[in-house]
Amino acid sequence: MALEVIIKREIRDTILSKRFIIYLVLLLLPVVLNIWFSWMMYEDPSILQQMTAMFPEPLTEINPTICMMSFIDITTFPIALVAVLHSSDFIAGEKERGMLTLLISKPLHRWEIIMGKLFSFMVIFLPLLTLNFLVMVLSFILIGIGIADLNILIGYLTVILFYAIVYTSIAVLFSVLSKRPSMASLGTIIFLILWMILDFLTIYLPKNTADVLNNISLSHHINIVLGFISGGEAGIFVKGGIPKDPNIGAFIYSFSMVVLILSIMPILLSVFIFERKDIQNK
Amino acid sequence: MSKMEYAIITNNLTKKFNDFIAVDKLNLKVKRGEICGIVGPNGAGKTTLIEMLICALKPTSGSAKILGKDIQKNPLKAREKIGYLPEDSGFYKSMSGFRFLQYMAELGGIEKSEAKKKASTFLKKVGLSERGHSKIETYSAGMKQRLAIAQAFVADPEVVFLDEPTSDLDPLAREKVLEMISDYARKGNTILITTHILPITEKISDIVVIIEKGKIKAEVILEEISESLEELYKNTIKGDWN
Incomplete structure (x- = not known):
């Protein structure tokens, strides 16, 4: 019952909060930018040629897949920002407000506080991202770029949702470890920047070293998942485009890494730490 | 008297923060329907005691029961019937x-x-x-x-922990709140209250526990003492100022 009460309050208060407007703007901005950018590429294909110059075969003609590929690149930052801003507040924010000991004194499990907040955020955040994605897809049709195959659309939507879930999970862990939400946000942002740098490094490092580092690269795993779901038709720019021959084994490994290690494990770790932590008021 | 007649029981309850002992082998028993005032200087361990009893802090050693439920073995049940007012509450x-x-x-x-x-x-x-x-x-x-x-x-x-409940209240509001607390206890509920203001403790408490450096220095039933609480407090607490 406590879990339900927390979820209802969190959903209501998030939607009615001023910062929800900021989240909406942050999430809508890449959609608008990408529609504009896709239209530019549609009008002037030389932009596309320059953009894909690093590909083995640079693209000369605009298509919906390449538009979504560029969308993934520009949307990950706002997704990370919204996930970090909101999730950093989960526990550190309650502590800063002086609410944490009050909540803990109630007959509820500590994990219910984390899961209630996490679930309510996902209930708002994931449909919002899905809606944004659908708006963008619809815009491509209206511009005249057309629509990608369903498996490619599902692949890109999965990628967006995975990015959101992973970033949120990591921010929750930092929130449990920090005394203030600002500290949690900063910690998560530094971690994510280092992680993104690692992603870029793997492109330029020798293959053997890159293969080792790719095991902990979010973009690498996401690219494999996307490649497999789309039947080898889609990829993300940061990893140099569509992965070659994404097989079922690689897919299962990368999917497990994203879901189990990068999404569920930070949450379980957060709960484990929070359940054992001494909590003092402020 | 059976144990269940006690709403709060602590048995050698101890909390250490690294080398600092905030609560030191504290043994306390508060009957159902009683108002227990906890007084002591700053840093005496009053808030730490309450934070352990509401299961926010894990005791380093010892045990405690709220309405017969062990706060470590059964923390959820122990918290089922408690109310808590933290010092400097959040919203x-x-x-x-x-x-x-x-x-x-x-x-x-x-x-x-x-x-x-x-x-x-x-x-x-x-x-x-x-x-x-x-x-x-x-x-x-x-x-x-x-x-x-x-x-x-x-x-x-059924058990309420109040940490400095009268801070920020004007005299009239303070009167009303104290009245509310007394009325609530008269219905058979138990109140554990900490405050620096001795006349308040004296006014509403049935028993008063004076603690210093995490240890109980005195435990008195107010009806049974001849001197004022302030005198007793001054005679009991040595403090760094003396």
Whole structure:
């Protein structure tokens, strides 16, 4: 019952909060930018040629897949920002407000506080991202770029949702470890920047070293998942485009890494730490 | 007297923060329906004691039971019937006082419709009926403190922990709150209250426990002592100033 009460309050208060407007703007901005950018590429294909110059075969003609590929690149930052801003507040924010000991004194499990907040955020955040994605897809049709195959659309939507879930999970862990939400946000942002740098490094490092580092690269795993779901038709720019021959084994490994290690494990770790932590008021 | 007649029992309860001993082998027994005042200088361990009893802090050693439920073995059951007012309580400032109380009641296990009734009742009891639907961020410090006190009682707890409940209250509000606390105890509920203000403790408590450096220095039934609490306190507490 406590879990339900927390979820209802969190959903209501998030939607009615001023910062929800900021989240909406942050999430809508890449959609608008990408529609504009896709239209530019549609009008002037030389932009596309320059953009894909690093590909083995640079693209000369605009298509919906390449538009979504560029969308993934520009949307990950706002997704990370919204996930970090909101999730950093989960526990550190309650502590800063002086609410944490009050909540803990109630007959509820500590994990219910984390899961209630996490679930309510996902209930708002994931449909919002899905809606944004659908708006963008619809815009491509209206511009005249057309629509990608369903498996490619599902692949890109999965990628967006995975990015959101992973970033949120990591921010929750930092929130449990920090005394203030600002500290949690900063910690998560530094971690994510280092992680993104690692992603870029793997492109330029020798293959053997890159293969080792790719095991902990979010973009690498996401690219494999996307490649497999789309039947080898889609990829993300940061990893140099569509992965070659994404097989079922690689897919299962990368999917497990994203879901189990990068999404569920930070949450379980957060709960484990929070359940054992001494909590003092402020 | 059977053990269940005690609402709070601590047995060698100890809390250490690294080398600092905040609560040192504390043995306390508070009967049901009693108001127990805990007094002591700053840093005596009053708040740490309460934070252990509400299961926010894990004891380093020793044990405690609330209404017969062990706070370590059965923390969820131990918290089922407690209310808590922290010193310097927090709020969701964009919520109204009414919604805050309703939320706290629901988290305490009260059904939504009943929680709404309780929220209205307690807003009235602390004199906030007229401002009940205003956002908490518009409340004065005294109003916030009254709201915080109301939330400690709103879920019908049988044991209430109040950490400095009268801070920020004007004399009239203080009188009303003390009256509310006494009335609540008269219904058979147990109150454990910490305060620096000795006349308040003297006025409403049945028993007073004086602690210093985490240890009980004196435990008295107020009806049975001949001297004033202030005299007793001065004679008991050595402190760094003496």
